Amino acid sequence: MVIKHQKNAWKSEINDIIRGACGGFLFGIPLLYTMEVWWIGSLVKPRLMMMAIALMFSVVFLLNQTEGFRKRRYSWRTYEALIDTVEAMAIGLACSAFILLLLRELTLETSLKEALGKIIFESVPFALGVALANQFLGESNNNSSAEIYDEQNGLDATLADLGATLIGATVIAFNIAPTDEVPMLAAAVSAPWLLAMIAASLVISYCIVFQAGFSDQKKRRQQKGIFQRPSSETIISYLVSLLAGALMLWFFQKITFSDPWTMWLEHTLILGLPATIGGAAGRLAL
DSSP: OHHHHHHHHHHHHHHHHHHHHHHHHHHHHHHHTOHHHHHHHHHOOHHHHHHHHHHHHHHHHHHHHHTOSSSSOOOSSOHHHHHHHHHHHHHHHHHHHHHHHHTTSSOTTSOHHHHHHHHHHHHHHHHHHHHTHHHHHSOOSSSHHHHHHHHOOHHHHHHHHHHHHHHHHHHHHHHHTTSSHHHHHHHHOOHHHHHHHHHHHHHHHHIIIIISOOSSHHHHHHOOSTTOSHHHHHHHHHHHHHHHHHHHHHHTTSSOTTSOHHHHHHHHHHHHHHHHHHHHHHHHHO
Protein backbone atom coordinates (compact mmCIF):
# COMPACT_ATOMS: atom_id res chain seq x y z
CA MET A 1 0.00 0.00 0.00
CA VAL A 2 2.86 2.37 0.82
CA ILE A 3 4.52 1.70 -2.54
CA LYS A 4 1.24 2.25 -4.38
CA HIS A 5 0.68 5.50 -2.50
CA GLN A 6 4.19 6.67 -3.41
CA LYS A 7 3.61 5.81 -7.08
CA ASN A 8 0.34 7.75 -7.08
CA ALA A 9 2.05 10.70 -5.41
CA TRP A 10 4.82 10.73 -8.02
CA LYS A 11 2.30 10.38 -10.85
CA SER A 12 0.28 13.28 -9.47
CA GLU A 13 3.43 15.39 -9.10
CA ILE A 14 4.53 14.67 -12.67
CA ASN A 15 1.04 15.52 -13.99
CA ASP A 16 1.08 18.78 -12.02
CA ILE A 17 4.46 19.74 -13.49
CA ILE A 18 3.27 18.89 -17.02
CA ARG A 19 0.11 20.94 -16.48
CA GLY A 20 2.14 23.90 -15.23
CA ALA A 21 4.62 23.67 -18.10
CA CYS A 22 1.81 23.51 -20.67
CA GLY A 23 0.16 26.56 -19.12
CA GLY A 24 3.51 28.32 -19.37
CA PHE A 25 3.89 27.45 -23.05
CA LEU A 26 0.38 28.67 -23.85
CA PHE A 27 0.96 32.04 -22.20
CA GLY A 28 4.68 32.57 -22.79
CA ILE A 29 5.48 31.38 -26.30
CA PRO A 30 4.62 34.63 -28.19
CA LEU A 31 7.11 36.68 -26.14
CA LEU A 32 9.89 34.23 -26.95
CA TYR A 33 9.67 35.34 -30.58
CA THR A 34 10.32 38.98 -29.68
CA MET A 35 13.87 40.18 -30.38
CA GLU A 36 13.44 43.28 -28.20
CA VAL A 37 13.15 41.01 -25.15
CA TRP A 38 16.30 39.14 -26.25
CA TRP A 39 18.17 42.45 -26.45
CA ILE A 40 16.85 43.72 -23.12
CA GLY A 41 17.78 40.46 -21.46
CA SER A 42 21.28 40.49 -22.92
CA LEU A 43 21.96 44.04 -21.67
CA VAL A 44 20.12 44.07 -18.34
CA LYS A 45 22.08 44.63 -15.13
CA PRO A 46 22.04 42.15 -12.21
CA ARG A 47 20.07 44.57 -10.02
CA LEU A 48 17.21 44.64 -12.54
CA MET A 49 17.34 40.84 -12.78
CA MET A 50 16.80 40.60 -9.03
CA MET A 51 13.94 43.11 -9.22
CA ALA A 52 12.32 41.08 -12.02
CA ILE A 53 12.60 37.90 -9.95
CA ALA A 54 11.11 39.61 -6.88
CA LEU A 55 8.22 41.04 -8.88
CA MET A 56 7.59 37.70 -10.56
CA PHE A 57 7.61 35.93 -7.19
CA SER A 58 5.07 38.36 -5.71
CA VAL A 59 2.63 38.10 -8.63
CA VAL A 60 2.90 34.30 -8.92
CA PHE A 61 2.39 33.93 -5.15
CA LEU A 62 -0.82 35.97 -5.31
CA LEU A 63 -2.05 33.93 -8.27
CA ASN A 64 -1.29 30.71 -6.41
CA GLN A 65 -3.55 31.87 -3.61
CA THR A 66 -6.54 31.72 -5.95
CA GLU A 67 -5.82 28.64 -8.05
CA GLY A 68 -2.28 27.67 -9.06
CA PHE A 69 -1.32 24.74 -11.26
CA ARG A 70 -2.12 21.91 -8.86
CA LYS A 71 -5.49 20.20 -8.40
CA ARG A 72 -6.11 21.68 -4.98
CA ARG A 73 -7.32 24.84 -3.31
CA TYR A 74 -5.09 27.16 -1.33
CA SER A 75 -5.73 29.21 1.78
CA TRP A 76 -3.90 32.17 3.19
CA ARG A 77 -1.04 31.54 5.64
CA THR A 78 -0.11 28.21 4.14
CA TYR A 79 3.38 27.21 3.13
CA GLU A 80 2.11 25.19 0.14
CA ALA A 81 1.53 28.39 -1.83
CA LEU A 82 5.10 29.51 -1.16
CA ILE A 83 6.50 26.14 -2.23
CA ASP A 84 4.37 26.10 -5.38
CA THR A 85 5.42 29.65 -6.19
CA VAL A 86 9.06 28.60 -6.17
CA GLU A 87 8.18 25.55 -8.26
CA ALA A 88 6.15 27.62 -10.74
CA MET A 89 9.07 29.99 -11.19
CA ALA A 90 11.44 27.06 -11.65
CA ILE A 91 9.15 25.59 -14.32
CA GLY A 92 8.97 28.98 -16.06
CA LEU A 93 12.74 29.39 -16.01
CA ALA A 94 13.31 25.85 -17.29
CA CYS A 95 10.74 26.18 -20.11
CA SER A 96 12.05 29.54 -21.31
CA ALA A 97 15.65 28.27 -21.23
CA PHE A 98 14.63 25.19 -23.22
CA ILE A 99 12.94 27.22 -25.97
CA LEU A 100 15.77 29.76 -26.11
CA LEU A 101 18.21 26.87 -26.60
CA LEU A 102 15.95 25.41 -29.27
CA LEU A 103 15.83 28.75 -31.09
CA ARG A 104 19.62 29.09 -30.77
CA GLU A 105 19.29 32.31 -28.80
CA LEU A 106 21.35 30.55 -26.13
CA THR A 107 24.52 28.77 -27.21
CA LEU A 108 27.79 27.67 -25.65
CA GLU A 109 29.25 31.03 -26.71
CA THR A 110 26.60 33.02 -24.80
CA SER A 111 27.98 34.65 -21.65
CA LEU A 112 26.48 33.69 -18.30
CA LYS A 113 25.21 37.22 -17.64
CA GLU A 114 23.50 37.43 -21.03
CA ALA A 115 22.00 33.95 -20.68
CA LEU A 116 20.60 34.72 -17.22
CA GLY A 117 19.12 38.01 -18.41
CA LYS A 118 17.37 36.42 -21.38
CA ILE A 119 16.05 33.48 -19.35
CA ILE A 120 14.77 35.63 -16.48
CA PHE A 121 12.99 38.19 -18.66
CA GLU A 122 11.50 35.53 -20.96
CA SER A 123 10.37 33.43 -18.00
CA VAL A 124 7.99 36.07 -16.62
CA PRO A 125 5.00 35.18 -18.87
CA PHE A 126 5.88 31.49 -18.53
CA ALA A 127 5.67 31.66 -14.73
CA LEU A 128 2.38 33.57 -14.95
CA GLY A 129 1.05 30.90 -17.31
CA VAL A 130 2.05 28.18 -14.86
CA ALA A 131 0.21 29.92 -12.04
CA LEU A 132 -2.88 30.47 -14.20
CA ALA A 133 -2.95 26.94 -15.64
CA ASN A 134 -5.93 25.70 -13.64
CA GLN A 135 -7.84 28.98 -13.48
CA PHE A 136 -8.23 29.37 -17.24
CA LEU A 137 -7.57 25.87 -18.54
CA GLY A 138 -8.83 23.52 -15.84
CA GLU A 139 -11.51 20.92 -16.36
CA SER A 140 -14.97 22.31 -16.82
CA ASN A 141 -17.75 21.27 -14.47
CA ASN A 142 -20.56 21.38 -17.00
CA ASN A 143 -21.59 18.70 -19.44
CA SER A 144 -22.22 20.88 -22.45
CA SER A 145 -18.99 19.99 -24.22
CA ALA A 146 -19.50 16.33 -23.40
CA GLU A 147 -22.95 16.45 -24.98
CA ILE A 148 -21.48 18.06 -28.09
CA TYR A 149 -18.95 15.25 -28.36
CA ASP A 150 -21.71 12.66 -28.02
CA GLU A 151 -23.84 14.26 -30.71
CA GLN A 152 -21.03 14.57 -33.26
CA ASN A 153 -20.24 11.73 -35.62
CA GLY A 154 -16.67 10.87 -36.54
CA LEU A 155 -16.40 13.16 -39.56
CA ASP A 156 -18.01 16.12 -37.78
CA ALA A 157 -15.69 15.69 -34.79
CA THR A 158 -12.64 15.53 -37.04
CA LEU A 159 -13.66 18.62 -39.03
CA ALA A 160 -14.40 20.52 -35.82
CA ASP A 161 -10.94 19.70 -34.46
CA LEU A 162 -9.22 20.65 -37.70
CA GLY A 163 -11.13 23.92 -37.85
CA ALA A 164 -10.31 24.76 -34.24
CA THR A 165 -6.65 23.92 -34.86
CA LEU A 166 -6.54 26.11 -37.97
CA ILE A 167 -8.13 29.06 -36.16
CA GLY A 168 -5.87 28.80 -33.10
CA ALA A 169 -2.73 28.37 -35.20
CA THR A 170 -3.65 31.28 -37.48
CA VAL A 171 -4.26 33.63 -34.54
CA ILE A 172 -0.80 32.97 -33.11
CA ALA A 173 0.99 32.83 -36.48
CA PHE A 174 -0.69 36.08 -37.58
CA ASN A 175 1.02 37.94 -34.73
CA ILE A 176 4.50 36.50 -35.35
CA ALA A 177 4.70 35.98 -39.14
CA PRO A 178 5.10 39.66 -40.16
CA THR A 179 8.00 40.25 -37.77
CA ASP A 180 11.71 39.87 -38.56
CA GLU A 181 12.25 37.25 -35.86
CA VAL A 182 11.41 34.27 -38.06
CA PRO A 183 13.96 35.08 -40.83
CA MET A 184 16.55 35.90 -38.17
CA LEU A 185 16.05 32.57 -36.42
CA ALA A 186 15.96 30.70 -39.74
CA ALA A 187 19.36 32.11 -40.69
CA ALA A 188 20.94 30.65 -37.55
CA VAL A 189 19.23 27.25 -37.36
CA SER A 190 20.60 23.97 -38.72
CA ALA A 191 18.95 20.68 -39.73
CA PRO A 192 19.38 18.91 -36.33
CA TRP A 193 17.77 21.85 -34.54
CA LEU A 194 14.87 21.84 -37.00
CA LEU A 195 14.31 18.15 -36.20
CA ALA A 196 14.42 18.98 -32.50
CA MET A 197 11.88 21.75 -33.10
CA ILE A 198 9.54 19.29 -34.83
CA ALA A 199 9.84 16.86 -31.91
CA ALA A 200 9.27 19.63 -29.35
CA SER A 201 6.19 20.90 -31.23
CA LEU A 202 4.63 17.43 -31.28
CA VAL A 203 5.40 16.66 -27.63
CA ILE A 204 4.15 20.02 -26.34
CA SER A 205 0.96 19.78 -28.43
CA TYR A 206 0.28 16.25 -27.18
CA CYS A 207 0.85 17.22 -23.55
CA ILE A 208 -1.40 20.28 -23.74
CA VAL A 209 -4.36 18.40 -25.22
CA PHE A 210 -4.03 14.88 -23.81
CA GLN A 211 -1.76 14.91 -20.76
CA ALA A 212 -2.05 18.15 -18.81
CA GLY A 213 -5.61 17.60 -17.57
CA PHE A 214 -7.08 20.68 -19.26
CA SER A 215 -10.68 20.89 -20.45
CA ASP A 216 -12.51 17.59 -21.12
CA GLN A 217 -9.37 15.54 -21.62
CA LYS A 218 -10.93 12.15 -20.80
CA LYS A 219 -13.75 12.79 -23.24
CA ARG A 220 -11.29 13.75 -25.96
CA ARG A 221 -9.52 10.40 -25.61
CA GLN A 222 -12.84 8.62 -26.13
CA GLN A 223 -13.86 10.73 -29.10
CA LYS A 224 -14.29 8.80 -32.34
CA GLY A 225 -13.24 10.15 -35.70
CA ILE A 226 -10.93 9.71 -38.65
CA PHE A 227 -7.83 10.95 -36.83
CA GLN A 228 -9.13 10.97 -33.28
CA ARG A 229 -6.50 8.79 -31.61
CA PRO A 230 -4.14 10.99 -29.56
CA SER A 231 -1.04 10.25 -31.66
CA SER A 232 -2.68 10.65 -35.07
CA GLU A 233 -4.66 13.72 -33.98
CA THR A 234 -1.45 15.34 -32.74
CA ILE A 235 0.36 14.70 -36.04
CA ILE A 236 -2.52 15.87 -38.24
CA SER A 237 -3.01 18.98 -36.10
CA TYR A 238 0.70 19.72 -36.40
CA LEU A 239 0.49 19.53 -40.20
CA VAL A 240 -2.52 21.85 -40.17
CA SER A 241 -0.60 24.29 -37.94
CA LEU A 242 2.34 24.19 -40.36
CA LEU A 243 -0.04 24.98 -43.21
CA ALA A 244 -1.44 27.94 -41.28
CA GLY A 245 2.07 29.19 -40.54
CA ALA A 246 3.14 28.88 -44.19
CA LEU A 247 0.05 30.75 -45.36
CA MET A 248 0.71 33.58 -42.89
CA LEU A 249 4.35 33.84 -43.99
CA TRP A 250 3.25 34.00 -47.63
CA PHE A 251 0.47 36.47 -46.82
CA PHE A 252 2.99 38.87 -45.26
CA GLN A 253 5.49 38.26 -48.09
CA LYS A 254 8.15 36.80 -45.82
CA ILE A 255 8.39 33.93 -48.29
CA THR A 256 7.32 33.93 -51.96
CA PHE A 257 6.84 31.29 -54.64
CA SER A 258 10.19 32.25 -56.15
CA ASP A 259 12.04 31.32 -52.94
CA PRO A 260 13.67 27.86 -52.68
CA TRP A 261 11.74 25.08 -50.94
CA THR A 262 14.40 24.91 -48.21
CA MET A 263 13.59 28.49 -47.24
CA TRP A 264 9.89 27.62 -47.08
CA LEU A 265 10.67 24.61 -44.92
CA GLU A 266 12.94 26.44 -42.46
CA HIS A 267 10.64 29.42 -41.99
CA THR A 268 7.53 27.25 -41.68
CA LEU A 269 9.05 24.88 -39.11
CA ILE A 270 10.25 27.78 -36.98
CA LEU A 271 6.84 29.46 -37.03
CA GLY A 272 5.26 26.01 -36.65
CA LEU A 273 6.23 25.77 -32.97
CA PRO A 274 4.09 28.69 -31.73
CA ALA A 275 1.44 27.90 -34.36
CA THR A 276 1.15 24.34 -33.04
CA ILE A 277 0.72 25.61 -29.49
CA GLY A 278 -1.98 27.97 -30.76
CA GLY A 279 -3.64 25.07 -32.55
CA ALA A 280 -3.63 23.04 -29.33
CA ALA A 281 -5.22 25.97 -27.51
CA GLY A 282 -7.86 26.11 -30.24
CA ARG A 283 -8.76 22.46 -29.69
CA LEU A 284 -8.98 23.07 -25.94
CA ALA A 285 -11.45 25.89 -26.56
CA LEU A 286 -13.63 23.67 -28.75
